[in-house]
Amino acid sequence: MPEGDTVYQAARRLRESLAGRILTATDFRVPRFATVDLSGERVDDVLSRGKHLLMRAGGFTIHSHLKMEGSWEVYRSGERWRHPAFQARVVLRTAEAEAVGFLLGILEVVPRSKEQDVVGHLGPDLLGADWDADEAVRRVSARPDIPIGVALLDQRNLAGLGNVYANELCFLRGMLPTRPVAEADVPAAVDLGHRLIVANRDRPLRVTTGDTRRGRNTWVYGRGGQPCRRCGTHIRRTELGRTELEERVTYYCPSCQT
Template identity: 55%
Template sequence: MPEGDTVWRACKRLDQALGGQELIRTDFRVPALATTDLSGQTVLEVVARGKHLLMRVSGGVTVHSHFRMDGSWHLYRPGERWRGGPDHQVRAVLETSSWIAVGYRLPVLELVATDDEASVVGHLGPDLLSPTFDREQAIANVQADPERTISEALLDQRNLAGIGNFYRTEVCFLLGLHPWRPVASVDVAAAVDLSRRLMKANLRNGAQVSTGIDRPGQRTWVFERGNKSCRRCGTKIETASIGTPPRDRVTYWCPTCQPEHL
């Protein structure tokens, strides 16, 4: 699932290409928006809010999308071949005189009034990548349920927005936290700070890296490395599902570097 840094980079590209430009053609390929036409409107800005993408258009309208597991936006020049997937996976086409933005496999695509964006993102906690990130509120949100596992608390977008399975898994490893460790026994400030630091560092990368080595097969400590040897101690990395369906996710940890009991 794309995480906050991936959405932030997508927003930046879309904003640079479409911001301030008039839409000359729009094509929404979802039933609820089949008759919607935003041509003649101007794209004011494209911003990220956690894992949500908000494209604000003149006339007080926002195009709200969420990538979930494999959604994406691609940019093409007029006449360029689209390469994001087959045509039946296209959910939106937004065209200006210079660029065509194509949304693929977007499970969430809707129009909301810009003044009512809170209806789709108001439940989110502080955005880790926001320049006005409210650190104290994020820490307080995570600490509000001391018996919850740190894994679930970090992944809960109501606590802090943007962190996904990659970051929560790698942060737990780097801090030596067993995934099922209760929040009450964790230095929550350290977990929040490290999550933000890693995400901000990866804004410059095309890939998510936690080891400091941006090469295939060497970018992560434990994430998606189940049954492989821990890079630090050689112990076999374990995997299990954590959380309540349908919000459960596979997590990875080293039982030596991340002991269950202190």
């Protein structure tokens, strides 16, 4: 599931392949930007901002968001793609490589001077140079009545945590996702979230348990009905969100979390 660490890794792969190189061809396969041609522009940088990816080329920024199913992949020139062509939303070519964005939830081209229009609403980036724990704590704490699980997912509070991290953080801190922010140790949760995502930013498999074996890497997420790794109680599955439209599947241990 794409979270801040996934996008961080995608940005690094793209930066290693594209930064400093000239785009020889671009193909934007979304109606609004179908006529945009950035061929001849130099890719200056590729960076992540929470779950958003920004690719700077000339005076423009290619802004994308993976949402649930998207991915960025890099191929050698002429190499066969691993996904069907109809899933490609953008193709960026240089003399040496081809970067393809598949099933991207958001894809747009904006003037570089307007980057803040698309990411300026985000809170401090857990994997960014601007990380500010105090500011993240302040933002999370500003709504004391909402569930801590919802507050941790709000990208306006801190950018990069997704549903996996929110579920795992609540378990590791021994609090139900429904616990009001006012009753949670927000600084401790923010600090642990930062340490977890930094520890995972270079791993191919996201791990919160310390066990890198697939199937052993999470405490509660994706484990509804299975025994808790600590106490043996069956993990429960529910849904939680700011509104019904924003509800996310949530996992918790009714014994270890209060």
